[in-house]
Amino acid sequence: MQYDMPVFRPPSEARSLIFQVTLGCSWNRCLFCAMYKTKTYQIRPWEEVSRDIIEMSWQYPETRKVFLADGDPLEAPTEFLIKVLDLLNERFPALERVSAYAGPTNLRHKSVEDLRELKNRKLDVLYLGIETGNDALLKKIKKGATSSQIIEVSRKAIEAGLRMSTFIILGLGGVEGSYDHAKDSARVANAIDPHFLATLTLMLGPYESIYETKIMGQGFKLIDMKQSLQELRWFVEDLDLTNCKFGSEHASNYLPISGTLPRDKEEILQLIDEALTRKDSDLLRPEWARGL
Numbered sequence: 001m002q003y004d005m006p007v008f009r010p011p012s013e014a015r016s017l018i019f020q021v022t023l024g025c026s027w028n029r030c031l032f033c034a035m036y037k038t039k040t041y042q043i044r045p046w047e048e049v050s051r052d053i054i055e056m057s058w059q060y061p062e063t064r065k066v067f068l069a070d071g072d073p074l075e076a077p078t079e080f081l082i083k084v085l086d087l088l089n090e091r092f093p094a095l096e097r098v099s100a101y102a103g104p105t106n107l108r109h110k111s112v113e114d115l116r117e118l119k120n121r122k123l124d125v126l127y128l129g130i131e132t133g134n135d136a137l138l139k140k141i142k143k144g145a146t147s148s149q150i151i152e153v154s155r156k157a158i159e160a161g162l163r164m165s166t167f168i169i170l171g172l173g174g175v176e177g178s179y180d181h182a183k184d185s186a187r188v189a190n191a192i193d194p195h196f197l198a199t200l201t202l203m204l205g206p207y208e209s210i211y212e213t214k215i216m217g218q219g220f221k222l223i224d225m226k227q228s229l230q231e232l233r234w235f236v237e238d239l240d241l242t243n244c245k246f247g248s249e250h251a252s253n254y255l256p257i258s259g260t261l262p263r264d265k266e267e268i269l270q271l272i273d274e275a276l277t278r279k280d281s282d283l284l285r286p287e288w289a290r291g292l
């Protein structure tokens with residue numbers, strides 16, 4: 001099997017076998033995201049997808065976890081995805097779960113019944129970027145959905161029995177929008193009540209100044225490390241979730257945290273406060289190690 005590069009997957013899918021059901025991202029317009037800018041979105045022909053699955057089932061017959069790539073395989077018709085999942089179940093008898101990225105622009109086209117059909121065939125976890133719960137910011141970054149649409153599609157997936165793994169991007173609102181971004185993101189996370197919730201921190205490398213001046217404009221200023229911790233504090237203090245694995249372990253974050261909410265909320269807040277007030281920074285990931 002040959003991958004059409006680049007291929008992205010969430011860190012938690014490191015041990016999954018990846019199949020590219022679609023290429024690129026059908027939306028591909030979010031201003032902060034360059035993941036699939038080199039690709040034109042397409043649903044790969046069934047002959048190619050099935051050939052990959054059969055070929056890999058000879059090499060890795062014990063596969064238990066599969067990740068469907070690229071950016072939004074859920075954009076493919078439900079019938080197509082059913083065929084893919086049926087073949088995966090047939091060729092990998094030990095298969096336990098299938099996961100994929102999903103977004104408001106593709107989940108919108110799926111009914112609860114569609115998603116249940118997929119869940120019945122072991123589609124289990126959907127990774128969905130809330131990015132921010134702030135509607136003005138969602139519009140500005142061209143996410144293609146409002147906060148209520150993000151909540152609606154996520155709740156629909158949960159109703160179908162799927163587990164939602166969601167994330168927000170610290171720093172997306174810049175200095176000026178930091179508080180509203182944090183508070184609105186917590187509001188949306190609470191309304192979704194996902195199984196997993198993570199933070200990433202906006203990293204733009206050499207594109208920082210272009211992003212500030214040309215892309216976001218209007219006095220937009222990226223947050224620094226302390227402001228990112230404060231934003232995380234504002235976000236976490238408002239979270240009111242039923243039973244959610246929370247993490248900020250992604251390499252883009254300054255402060256790696258993991259815990260279960262609501263159980264560990266006070267402990268997590270104490271850790272953030274400690275990182276905010278301490279002079280030395282051994283709790284924090286050094287700048288050079290971010291993104292590695």
Ligand code: SF4
Nearest residue numbers: 025028029030033071
């Ligand atoms: S929907 Fe996801 S993959 Fe597509 S452009 Fe936006 S952030 Fe990138």
